[in-house]
Amino acid sequence: MGVRYGIGEVAARTGVSVHAIRFYEREGIIGPAERLPGGNRTYSAEDIDWLDHCVVLRGSGLSVKELCRYRELVRRGDGTESERIALLAEHARRIEHRQRLLDQALQLVRHKIAVYEDVLEGTANIRCIPGGDGAGAGDRRR
Amino acid sequence: MGVRYGIGEVAARTGVSVHAIRFYEREGIIGPAERLPGGNRTYSAEDIDWLDHCVVLRGSGLSVKELCRYRELVRRGDGTESERIALLAEHARRIEHRQRLLDQALQLVRHKIAVYEDVLEGTANIRCIPGGDGAGAGDRRR
DNA sequence: GTAGGACCTAGAGTCCGGTCTAGGTCAATG
DNA sequence: CATTGACCTAGACCGGACTCTAGGTCCTAC
The missing domain is CATH 1.10.287 (Helix Hairpins)
Structure with a gap:
């Protein structure tokens, strides 16, 4: 189990360009990707799912910055739920x-x-x- | 008849900043405003209506460029209807x-x-x- | 007559969200 | 062993849509 994908494949699957994926990583929208020995990024199916969510959220006008903040809350885990709700509810209102x-x-x-x-x-x-x-x-x- | 408004008033009424109004004029979204002796721009109620439409169209993602093109067609008048329809229909699809x-x-x-x-x-x-x-x-x- | 306020111009600056370049590494293939 | 192709980094660059600055002109009102 645990199929992994190269950045090109992720780009093809999500519609996000390779450049943009790296950009998102730099910005913190997606976590630092795991690397193959040799330095190439690899992604799991979950990483792709998260990126898909990001596409939807970005497409609805959630800024890169807010998306980062959201991911940071998710990363911090338990206890951040109400902040996440606040952020998402705010975004729902904007939508x-x-x-x-x-x-x-x-x-x-x-x-x-x-x-x-x-x-x-x-x-x-x-x-x-x-x-x-x-x-x-x-x-x-x- | 023919009440006229200063740029500040137009800004207040439309929600478009004074800067943006001048910018729109430079870009050709709104025609060169009439001037008072002294050089200040004045606007008619119709100008404001057009600007209001522009706000709605811009707000729905019609680019400044397309909006210019649309205004140009309107300005050219008769015979441009089908082009206008094409432009608007395209935009409707995007919306x-x-x-x-x-x-x-x-x-x-x-x-x-x-x-x-x-x-x-x-x-x-x-x-x-x-x-x-x-x-x-x-x-x-x- | 001078202060304030609304306006003017040309052009520079800003923010956002990528996109692209230059120069390089690595692994497989003919 | 040379080429090809996928990938790497740091950082420059871009287009869109404003926004702001600097420096100036008017007009009105005190």
Whole structure:
């Protein structure tokens, strides 16, 4: 048991470049990899799993720094759970916030697309308000 | 009619810093502002609306460059609708992709939080797999 | 008339998150 | 034994998106 993987293989499996993996190690997102006699890094399946998690978390906007902090808490082990929860809960809030922004943006984009499509179909080419972009969202404050 | 606003006021209303507004102008995201005799920029309500849209689009990950391109199409006016649609549709796809990533991340985060909460409640402190972070998601390929 | 505040320009600086380079080691292969 | 390929290190470099600085102009109000 205990299959091990070279850095290139890990890169291929996770989609993280070899450079980025080393960078993550330097930054402390992933622990110092074990080395083969000769100095090459080797990784276990668990290392890959952790890296996969990192990809997901980074992809959702968790900064390298926060990710380091999280890993440090995990490394320190017992007694850090509530800090981990705090960190993750904070991040969950940020994700939810981003989701709302994305929803809003998607609506705006779809609305604009619809307007342009109408224009193309001639349905609405009554030559609208000059100066406008012809695709206002109309849902502003003020 | 035709109330006009100074750059500071626009900044306050849109949440975009004065610096960033000038930066956006240099980059071409917003057109060269009209000037008061004396050189100060003034903005109309429509300018503010456009800037608000820009905020939403930027916030959803549309790059400054793409936003410039979009504004350029709008400026060129009639005949650019299908290009605008293409650009926006492409962006809509990116937003949807980001949404999926965020959903995935949110699930992971919530799962981890739940696991740590269980640990805190003593429900699960059977001292788990050493080396694990105690909050694996278990939904990996491989 | 001088202080304060809002604004101006050009351009330098910052932060983030990688990415790339140069120069080198090591193991297997033809 | 020369080449190839995967890997190594330290550190320079990059693109994106601002942000800030320095030095200056106006206008209003005391």
